[in-house]
Amino acid sequence: MILEIREITLRFGGLEALNGLSCSIAPRQIVSVIGPNGAGKTTLLNAISGVYPLNSGEIFFQDRPISRLKSFQITTLGVNRTFQQAQLFANMTVLENVMVGMHPRTQSGFLGGMFHLAGERREEKKIQEKAKALLNFFGLLAKADWMAGHISIAEQKRLEICRAMAGEPKLLLLDEPVAGLNIRETEAMGDIIIKLKKTGQTIILVEHNMHLVMGISDWLIVLHHGSKIGEGRPEEMQKDSRVVEAYLGT
Ligand SMILES: Nc1ncnc2c1ncn2[C@@H]1O[C@H](COP(=O)(O)OP(=O)(O)OP(=O)(O)O)[C@@H](O)[C@H]1O
Ligand SMILES: [Mg+2]
Numbered sequence: 054m055i056l057e058i059r060e061i062t063l064r065f066g067g068l069e070a071l072n073g074l075s076c077s078i079a080p081r082q083i084v085s086v087i088g089p090n091g092a093g094k095t096t097l098l099n100a101i102s103g104v105y106p107l108n109s110g111e112i113f114f115q116d117r118p119i120s121r122l123k124s125f126q127i128t129t130l131g132v133n134r135t136f137q138q139a140q141l142f143a144n145m146t147v148l149e150n151v152m153v154g155m156h157p158r159t160q161s162g163f164l165g166g167m168f169h170l171a172g173e174r175r176e177e178k179k180i181q182e183k184a185k186a187l188l189n190f191f192g193l194l195a196k197a198d199w200m201a202g203h204i205s206i207a208e209q210k211r212l213e214i215c216r217a218m219a220g221e222p223k224l225l226l227l228d229e230p231v232a233g234l235n236i237r238e239t240e241a242m243g244d245i246i247i248k249l250k251k252t253g254q255t256i257i258l259v260e261h262n263m264h265l266v267m268g269i270s271d272w273l274i275v276l277h278h279g280s281k282i283g284e285g286r287p288e289e290m291q292k293d294s295r296v297v298e299a300y301l302g303t
Contacts, residue, residue, distance in 0.1 A: 055080040055224055055255050056101070061110030061120075063093075063100055063279075070096040072279035073110070078224070078257060083250050085258040085266045088276035089300050094259040095137055097276070098226045101257075102134050103127040114224065133222035135213040137229050137259075143202030147193055147212055150201050151184040154219030184219065191215040191245060207238035211245065218249070225249070228259045243269050263301065267291065275300065 056078040063071040070093045078084050086094045099105050101112060103124040112120045119127050133154075142150055188194040191211045196204050201212060210230055217225060230246070231239040243265050250256060250269075260266050266273070267287045275283040275296045283296040290296050 054078060055115060056257075057113040057116075058097075058101075059111045059113070061100060061112060062108045063096055063105055064108050069279050071100060074276075074279065074281055075110075076274050076281060076284060078255065079272070080255045081250070081253050082271040083246065083256045083258055083269055084272045084274060085260060085270040086274045086276060087260070087263075087266060087300060088282075092276040092300075093279040094276055095228055096279075098134060098228055098257070098259060101127075101224075101226060102132055128220060128222075131221070131223035132226065133217040133220045133224075134226035135210075135217050135228055135230060137232070139206075139209045139213050141201040141209055141212060141216070143200065145201055146197065147188065147199050147201055147204060147208075148181070148184055148197040150212055151187055151216050151219045152180055154216035155180055155184065187215050187219055190218075190248070192241075207234050207241070210234065210242065214245070214249075218254075222254075224255050224257065226257045226259075229261065230258070231260060231262050231265055239265055 054077040058074060058076050060073050060075050061071055062069060062073055086097060088094055100107060103119065103122055107120045111118050114130055114132060119130065142153065185194060185197060188197055191214065193208060193211060193215060196208060201209065204212065214227065214230060231242050234242060239262060246256065246258070247269055258270065270287050273284060273287055273290045274281060275290060277299045282299055283290055283293045291301060
């Protein structure tokens with residue numbers, strides 16, 4: 054298992070957003086976390102990526118406890134994410150956004166490359182080539198020089214994943230990557246996520262689009278009121294009475 058979540062509880066005031074949740078994530082799989090609005094899905098991603106401290110429990114990434122680490126330390130270990138609301142640098146180019154994402158993996162750092170400090174031009178060139186290869190993978194190379202705020206929402210969603218992948222994560226967390234996209238754009242995103250999995254990427258996907266989730270997931274974890282009410286293969290969960298009642302039936 055690449056990630057082990059052991060009995061984690063996370064409270065906001067009196068509200069238990071996560072309530073003694075345990076689950077584990079197998080490598081090289083697409084594991085989807087589903088459940089009604091407010092179930093705790095985004096909170097789970099926030100807990101894994103160190104945005105909020107746990108009230109109790111522990112999270113192990115590659116057998117190492119991470120719940121007391123800072124977000125940037127967890128990123129450095131190999132966990133990257135996207136956000137429910139895309140968080141791009143709108144006034145930077147598409148290419149620059151991806152180069153920013155490479156920061157944790159480069160020696161002299163992105164800022165050094167930006168300001169052309171002595172001896173760092175060669176590294177900057179390397180970073181640029183890698184960023185372009187990634188943009189190509191995500192079908193965004195033609196938009197490399199566009200301002201990130203000027204490309205379509207669907208392209209911004211792809212760019213966010215591209216930037217997260219620039220950090221070479223071992224675990225990628227996606228929060229609603231197709232929210233607001235039309236059917237064609239959703240299918241294209243599904244194809245990209247499958248293509249990522251084929252490279253060996255481990256992915257945790259939070260998504261309400263059940264057509265996408267059921268089509269591409271290896272495993273589902275179903276949350277309701279901060280607790281796990283079921284987990285299993287998509288076809289099993291579609292027949293699970295608790296899961297259908299709490300979420301899928303609606
Ligand atoms: N920073 C916060 N402060 C206070 N309460 C919060 C905070 N973040 C989340 N919550 C609450 O925790 C609960 C779980 O929220 P969360 O965002 O994890 O739900 P979700 O499953 O991602 O829902 P959605 O499908 O709508 O995105 C909700 O009741 C929410 O209002
Ligand atoms: Mg959410």
